[in-house]
Amino acid sequence: MASTAAVPFWRSAGMTYITYSNICANLVRNCLKEPYKSEAISREKVHFSVSKWVDGKPQKPTIRSDTPEV
Amino acid sequence: MFRQVAHRLLTRSTTNYTTAAAATIRRPYSTDVSVDTSSGDSDFVEAWNKVAPNIDPPKTPIQFMEPRPPTPSTLPSKLTVNFVLPYASELSKAEVDMVIVPATTGQMGILPGHVPTIAELKPGLLSVHEGNDVKKYFISSGFAFVHPNSYADILAVEAVPLDRIDPAQVQKGLSDFTQKLSSASTDLDKAEAQIGVDVHSALNSALTG
Numbered sequence: 001m002a003s004t005a006a007v008p009f010w011r012s013a014g015m016t017y018i019t020y021s022n023i024c025a026n027l028v029r030n031c032l033k034e035p036y037k038s039e040a041i042s043r044e045k046v047h048f049s050v051s052k053w054v055d056g057k058p059q060k061p062t063i064r065s066d067t068p069e070v
Numbered sequence: 071m072f073r074q075v076a077h078r079l080l081t082r083s084t085t086n087y088t089t090a091a092a093a094t095i096r097r098p099y100s101t102d103v104s105v106d107t108s109s110g111d112s113d114f115v116e117a118w119n120k121v122a123p124n125i126d127p128p129k130t131p132i133q134f135m136e137p138r139p140p141t142p143s144t145l146p147s148k149l150t151v152n153f154v155l156p157y158a159s160e161l162s163k164a165e166v167d168m169v170i171v172p173a174t175t176g177q178m179g180i181l182p183g184h185v186p187t188i189a190e191l192k193p194g195l196l197s198v199h200e201g202n203d204v205k206k207y208f209i210s211s212g213f214a215f216v217h218p219n220s221y222a223d224i225l226a227v228e229a230v231p232l233d234r235i236d237p238a239q240v241q242k243g244l245s246d247f248t249q250k251l252s253s254a255s256t257d258l259d260k261a262e263a264q265i266g267v268d269v270h271s272a273l274n275s276a277l278t279g
Contacts, residue, residue, distance in 0.1 A: 013261035020265065021211045024193050025227040027269045028210040031239040032230060040228075043157060 141219040145183040151198065153224045160207070160229060161198070168199040169222060171214045172272075180214070180222050187216045193272040195279070196229065206232050208276050210269070237277055244270035 010020045029040040044066075051061035111130065118127040139150075151169055153161035169180045172194025178187075191212045198205045212226035247266030254260040 009264055010261045013257040015258065015261055021227050023262065023265050024210040024269050027243065027266060028193070028208065028228045028230065028273070031236055031243060031270075031273055032234050033236045036230070036234045037236075 138217075139219050139221065146220045147182060148220075149180060149182045149184075150221045151224065152221070153196075153198070153226070153229070155226055155229055164198075164200075166198050166200045169224070170195075170197045170199070171224060172196060172209060173214065178214075180216055182220045184216045184220070184222075186218050187214070189214045189216075191224075191226065193269045195232075195272075195276045196224065196226070206276075208232060208235060208273060232276060235273060235277060240270055240273045240277065244274060 008020075011017075026044075029037065029044070032040055047063070047065040047067055049061040049063045051058040053059070114130075115127050118125075148165040148167065149169060151161050151164050151166050152159075153164070167181075171178050171180065171189065172191055173189040174192045175189070177194070178189060180187075191209055191214055193210055194208070196207045196209050198207075207226075207229040208231075209226040210228040212224065214225075215223040217223070243266065247263050247270060251260065251263035251267055254263045
């Protein structure tokens with residue numbers, strides 16, 4: 001049975017809902033007036049480290065961060 | 071053969087469950103069931119008391135849960151709204167007259183007694199009407215759930231009151247993305263530019279409308 005529901009344009013372009021929603025939120029944050037804009041942007045900054053695991057052992061971690069390296 | 075399968079799926083099972091199990095099995099419209107969570111599972115409490123009579127039995131997670139507010143039999147006069155963001159709760163159990171949400175199918179008005187709905191929201195204006203006051207927020211995207219007991223849960227990723235939006239940035243964004251849309255090559259670029267155009271034009275109409 002083929003599904004005939006119309007897909008949104010972003011899904012047919014390969015984007016997931018979360019990516020779409022985050023892009024929309026970032027665009028709205030960029031359009032805010034000054035004190036609110038810097039609060040919103042600093043609120044959303046992330047800093048985390050990711051490592052892939054192979055054979056039960058973590059490999060070298062990569063750090064993903066919005067704060068500049070000192 | 072298929073007729074038998076369908077018949078078996080339709081007949082409901084008639085097993086009796088203990089109180090604790092009964093609280094967790096699925097039912098249509100669980101707002102109709104009020105769970106008595108104060109005493110806990112009676113079998114467990116009896117077994118515990120046999121082994122450790124001087125110690126109170128531990129509470130199970132279900133005893134900490136507040137039962138969902140039941141569906142009233144007459145139409146309630148107010149809508150109870152929970153409007154939440156990932157980092158803050160804008161409205162928590164606020165009693166209002168009406169809420170208009172920007173669903174992907176158009177502006178949807180939610181009044182007390184609205185049919186239970188799940189709506190995906192698009193970037194647009196949310197307005198909360200209470201008496202003669204209207205509070206407006208611009209929402210980036212999210213979902214709205216209306217429950218049978220006239221509770222509405224609105225979840226948004228970003229929601230800003232209109233006076234925090236900078237019109238100059240909106241215009242600049244709109245022209246930038248319209249230009250990117252015409253010069254975009256890959257599907258993904260086109261989709262991103264289209265999203266930019268959609269969000270900025272929604273911001274624009276929210277500011278001017």
